[in-house]
Amino acid sequence: MKPSRLIRGENGPMFLVLLTTIVAVFLVELLFVRGSDITKVAFIKPMNISNVLMQISITGMMAISMTLVMVSGGIDLSIGQMMCFLGTAMAYMMKNVGLNDWTVVIFGLVLAVVFQVLMGFIISRTKLEPFIVSLGFMSMYKGFTYLITNGREITIGGKFGFLGKTYINITDDFRLGMPVIVLLLLCVIIWLVLKYTKFGRSVYAVGGNENAAYLAGINVKNLKLWLYALNGIFVAIATMASLSRMGTGNPLMGEGKEIEVIAAVVVGGTALSGGKGNVWGTFIGVLLLGCLSNALNILGVFPHWQYVLRGSLIILAVLLSYYSGQRASSVKSPVLTGQRSVAK
Amino acid sequence: MSEDLILEMKGISKSYPGVKVFEDFDFDLRRGEVHCICGENGAGKSTLIKMLSGAHLPDKGAIYFNGASVHDLTPRSAMMMGIQTIYQEHNFFPLLTVVENLFAGSEINNGLIISKPKMVAKAQEILDYLHSDISPHDVVGKLGSGAQKIVEIAKALVQDSRVIILDEPTASFSQTEIDHLFEVIKRLVSNGMSVIYISHHLEEVFVLADRVTVIRDGRKVSTAPVGSVTEQSLIRDMVGRDVSLFYQRAHFPIGEVVFEARKLTGNGVIDICLDLRKGELLGVAGMVGSGRTELADLLFGARRAVGGEILIGGKKVALKTPLAAIRHRLCYITEDRQASGLFLKHPLSMNIPIVSYVRTRTPFALPSTDVRESERYVKTLGIMTPGVFQIAMLLSGGNQQKVVLAKWFMTNAEIFIFDEPTRGIDVGAKEEIYKIMIGLLEQGRSIIMISSDMPELIAMSDRVVVMRGGKIVARIDKEGISEEAILKHAIGSDQR
Structure with a gap:
């Protein structure tokens, strides 16, 4: 992909915002914190980049499937609490029932799919808003989590390390953790699915116009159902990575994740109304929010102020992408969007 | 001043x-x-x-x-x-x-x-x-x-x-x-x-x-x-040129019955019997609210019938979903193209191929094919657009209707259901739509056309059925089609 295409494409505006942010953070740290000594700038040290990638990987996995759900016009607020529920349930099974790793993996996936199919069934077969239904499930998951844990952590004693604690060392101080590799793999797979399959077209069609999609022969109800089920699978994978990394089933392990994920997806250019969005946009969104958190830590911003700054920057980023997107879509010149025109 | x-x-x-x-x-x-x-x-x-x-x-x-x-x-x-x-x-x-x-x-x-x-x-x-x-x-x-x-x-x-x-x-x-x-x-x-x-x-x-x-x-x-x-x-x-008020269409030989509904009931229509022959255009007249669109929804499987049967090519078929109807080579150009025909935010290259994908059994779709096929239909139907990456929202009404047509043409449909095909379309573009419809008949395809536009019904139809209160109240042959005859049945003055 040529750089020019990156900038002019659908994700171009957000990509520019990401680049600008990175350069800005670098300059601020260089000039105001490290006294212009480039060797001391922590933000661009390979080890820090490895860490940022690791930190975004779990949010990233959930954001990919959330992109699918949101492109189809839905939303799922339950994912954070579902992570708490799945994580603690899996830890419980490992510690108190003594299931082995692979059985727990299957247990986690089945549990996630069963609940999400139930939720997808309700959303697709009734006229209820996915917002409300998933809000209900969110509360149910929270209840289950506390029923399982009674509010205490369940340690899993170093088991299950493969997914969270394996690294590929690329140089001495730059390494890719397994969750990062899984995230990249999932991104590529879903990108290909959206671009080159009938299923992908149907997701956009349903989000674009549900009526027209139905009359075009798409089984709208089942498509929605399977999207929520798929979302469950992705959350289960993210939960396993998180469980493995922390080594403990914490009842707060997914707390607030839904906000983080939805923010990243929206920053990445997915429309809340559906029909628009893509995986790489979401990837950029996740990366942008990850860099911001990291930068605020490095720059030593007082933690309470970090929330305020992060919130304002999310709004600013969405504003920027909205206005640049509007400009791009009002200029219809095929040359500018890099597209061929049709000879009359 | x-x-x-x-x-x-x-x-x-x-x-x-x-x-x-x-x-x-x-x-x-x-x-x-x-x-x-x-x-x-x-x-x-x-x-x-x-x-x-x-x-x-x-x-x-x-x-x-x-x-x-x-x-x-x-x-x-x-x-x-x-x-x-x-x-x-x-x-x-x-x-x-x-x-x-x-x-x-x-x-x-x-x-x-x-x-x-x-x-x-x-x-x-x-x-x-x-x-x-x-x-x-x-x-x-x-x-x-x-x-x-x-x-x-x-x-x-x-x-x-x-x-x-x-x-x-x-x-x-x-x-x-x-x-x-x-x-x-x-x-x-x-x-x-x-x-x-x-x-x-x-x-x-x-x-x-x-x-x-x-x-x-x-x-x-x-x-x-x-x-x-x-x-x-x-x-x-x-x-900017002379056009005759009544479109003059060519006529082609009409073949055997390809589509038949027997005593179809449900979705607000009762006991509908109609047949459609190869190369024929069957007009459906009636006032707004007489059940014409409801009938079309039923024929296309968008709504379930509670009674009666549909035969295609003499064989009984179950059209429970639009997909089933599409696989039997039906297509449905709805009355409201913005609400149920187009994906307004999506480019033509996504609007046109969508049904063709759904219809096939292979799971794959190629963007390059989308573009090539869309460009082909943009050319053959004369859709005025800067390119196939234009989003459908930005086209005029007549061109939007052509995009809907392109979508169905790509599926090689045999039986076309048109609901108000020229609603909100100007005189010049209307004629183009008529030409396209006549082209379909010439290829031996069949059309059911719901319309409130009298000159359109009269000029285009080989036969007309008139609906009132969810029922077919009259069937009029080519020779008997006139504004008075249709109106008489549609508003029910023949009963009083």
């Missing part, structure tokens, strides 16, 4: 990126006249309205209201000045009552508290003045579409408007509703109101207008008193 002009536009130019919509356009409106504007879709009528209502600003030129030049018109300032625009789509709060709608945003109050009795009295006064039997307490969403239009006009009176702009107000009106609306307009005009009236129905122009302006491609072709124009001359001005 002469004294009796309420509104004047001088030297207006307006362009959207890549398209010049208006160039050096002049227009004036006198006090107390109905000024009709005619033009094909895409001629610039809606842009004209948008500039007068403040939704869009002209790039160049001046607008004068009451002799004073106005700049930077916004929807609110236009309304405050006294220009009220009544759009084709309804624009009110359906769950509120008439009086609440009339005074939304301009409630009458006693100091701090809103005075309901005063508003009800004022509303009643206005409704009486309009000779309407609507009660101020009716919920607007429950009124008929004719009555809803009257409420919007009443709203203009509440605002003390001097100019009312009506855009295609009579779409889906019954004859009584049209008559009542015209009566209301005439009463308003006789009391000094000025009306800009936009319509595709030329007969309305002759009933209502004092003057007619024809616009084509953003330029004024003519402005003339209605007495000095004829239907033929207006159409000639609109399209």
